[in-house]
Amino acid sequence: MISVNGATLQEIETMRITYLSSLPEFQDLYLELQIPYADVVILSHCGTIIGYAIMKGGVMLEFFVKDTFGSDINLHFPEIVKTCNVERILVQSFDQVLMKCCSRMNSYHEVGLIYRDFTQVTILRDPDISFRLATLQDLSFLQMQEDEVFEPKDMISTAIEKSEIVLCLSGEMILGCGFITRIHPKWAYYDVGVWVSPEFRLHGYATRILSWLKDTCVNNCWIPVCGCGVENIGSQRTIEKNGFISNHRLLSFNVGHHDNLTSRTTRTSSTVSPSE
DSSP, rough: EEEEEEEEETTHHHHHHHHHSSSSSSHHHHHHHGGGSSSSEEEETTTTTEEEEETTTTEEEEEEOOOOGGGGGHHHHHHHHHTTTOOOEEEEEOHHHHHHTTTTSSSSEEEEEEEEEEEEEEEEEETOOOOEEEOOOHHHHHOOOOSSSGGGGGGGGHHHTTOOOEEEETTTTTEEEEEEEEOTTTSSEEEEEEEEEGGTTTSSSSHHHHHHHHHHHHTTTEEEEEEEEOOOOHHHHHHHHHEEEEEEEEEEEESSTTTTOOOBBOOOTTOOEEEE
């Protein structure tokens, strides 16, 4: 019998570091951004803590069990899902434990592409464009933009203060911007993303912005990573033009009826939203 008890992120910090360290590829920013606003539960078996789960609005975002209990978790996973009222599970395809636990779910679909490998490619510089960090003087312009990459709007000022937004300019005219976000403070993985103002799209600016962000990461010994929606073909082309390679997906498993986890029919931004 597995018992489930509410907890805080601070209470599971040691286990969470173990979980993130165990992944063969690093956590996706799309998931990481939701963690501070999610519900945490500690999992126990016969009075011994064996792991934790993180959920938000019926969606399981993260799941971890200690190695000492790993071989038995498949037997107990349906019970955990039912107890926590999980309706859907987001799984990074490189998360082997959670993938195995979800192998009997009714169905799943791809939500996004996760890019964790890249090759060196040469993107010609445009002498007519320049880059600078956004300042609080740019806040009103950024808050005016109707694009999901700027949501939530009340976090833009924080991103500016953390030097996470870089403007791409032609003279004084803002063509677009890049986002460079450290996914977790204990690791040097930086998610890179792009936005181009609608009137300047289809001119190659997204490719140049992403190239600048990637080079900045490499020059600072940071690891650039990114991701995008599976249906966002334009973003995929821009990302891959910069040498990024996706060998992984973000999957959404449908739990369906909690007591019917025996059949399976097959069928991931992050903030990356570049547009040529």
